[in-house]
Amino acid sequence: MLSLNVSVLVLALLWILLLASLSVKREKVHTTEILDEKDEPLIDENAVSERHKPVNFGEWYELLENEHDKHTKIIFNPLWQRDFNEYTKFSDFCKDKGVSVIKEYNLDFQDRQSVIYFDDSILMPLLWNKGYNIKFVKGKSFTDLLKEVAPFTLILLSVKDDGSQALNHKWQEKLADYGVRKLTREFLHSSYINVIWKKGAKEYISLFEEVSDKAITKTISSGYKVKDFNMPIHLEVKSAGYNSGNVSSVKINGEEFSPNLRGMNIIMYDLIESKVRSVHRVDTFVSIFEDNTIYCAYPEEERK
Structure with missing residues (x-):
């Protein structure tokens, strides 16, 4: 008799647990429906x-x-x-x-x-x-950023997705004065890298500039000399357009600084202070402003 009572009690407990589980599932489904209909879109952390x-x-x-x-x-x-x-x-x-x-x-x-x-x-x-x-x-526009940075600065440019759609002829002419010459509208969704040495107040020397429909990777070791400039850092720059990887990377002495966002990723490295002064992004797919x-x-x- 005792064994029977225990069995009945166990069955009753199992039934209660089953009902509770179903209730939780219903609540979860109901909550999901409310989120889908009324809540704001979640922010991608x-x-x-x-x-x-x-x-x-x-x-x-x-x-x-x-x-x-x-x-x-x-x-x-x-x-x-x-x-x-x-x-x-x-x-x-x-x-x-x-x-x-x-x-x-x-x-x-x-x-x-x-x-x-x-x-x-x-x-x-x-x-x-x-x-x-x-x-x-x-x-501030792309050209404002290039103009206002102090002399003795390395300007590191890397495109993700696309960096040329917003560059009409007027902006192409302006950017050419700052060392950006190869990137034009014809290179939609292309990869692009530029390493620019701002030597003086109005002197911009492009140490390495390349645009391609394939991914570009450029490594410049510390001490490497190019165009009378001795590279003081170990630099690794990568650009992959929309159809060739869709990524931007700028590593200085192994540390990543690129925002890795669509358009022009810009890192300003102060050669006097030996540190990154600022980081910017201009979504040059739709705009010329930061x-x-x-x-x-x-x-x-x-x-x-």
């Missing part, structure tokens, strides 16, 4: 960690203090949340100014009165396709 430039709302504050109206909208950039406290302050500032901060998928493209500001170049194709013109507002540049998108005038 790896992609965020690759973005090198710090969050800076200073130019946004300056812009909104002097130039906005009731129809101003700002497209939210997920990377702003890396500095949550500063983003919260900026969000509150926008509310006080009556400026809307919205996700790109919530844009009302039927509202042709709104002027849209944004600082993520990846949004450009979407806005162009919706009939918007885009103009530069605040930031990351975090502020743009304005406005509807094209309807043709009569």
Whole structure:
């Protein structure tokens, strides 16, 4: 009799556990459905960690203090949340100014009165396709970066995906003055490397420049002499365009510095201080301006 009671008790416990398991599974399925329908897209943590430039709302504050109206909208950039406290302050500032901060998928493209500001170049194709013109507002161009860097600097360039689509003839002529001569629009999705020595205030000497439809790897050992320049570091540069590996790598004495993002990855190495001074990325697939540049998108005038 005791054995029977124990068996009944065990069966009852197993039944309870089975019901609990089914309940958990149902809850998990229900949760997944809610996430799919209502939650915002998840941020790719790896992609965020690759973005090198710090969050800076200073130019946004300056812009909104002097130039906005009731129809101003700002497209939210997920990377702003890396500095949550500063983003919260900026969000509150926008509310006080009556400026809307919205996700790109919530844009009302039927509202042709709104002027849209944004600082993520990846949004450009979407806005162009919706009939918007885009103009530069605040930031630095590729040529600004090259011009402003101090003399006795090594400028290391490596393309990932594509680095030429945004280079129209005007920009090609400007870049030629800084040692960028071989990369033109005809090399869409090509690999590209350039090692430039800024010798003086206006003297740029390209030590090695190559563009190819195949992946390019260049290693220059410390002490190697090229064009009267003695390389003080061990340098390894790799570029692979969209169809040949899709990667950018710039290693200095074995340490990786490339942001490895689409377009032109730029590392400025200070030869006097013997250290990397700054890292930049210009998404030259769609723009000639560096990351975090502020743009304005406005509807094209309807043709009569």
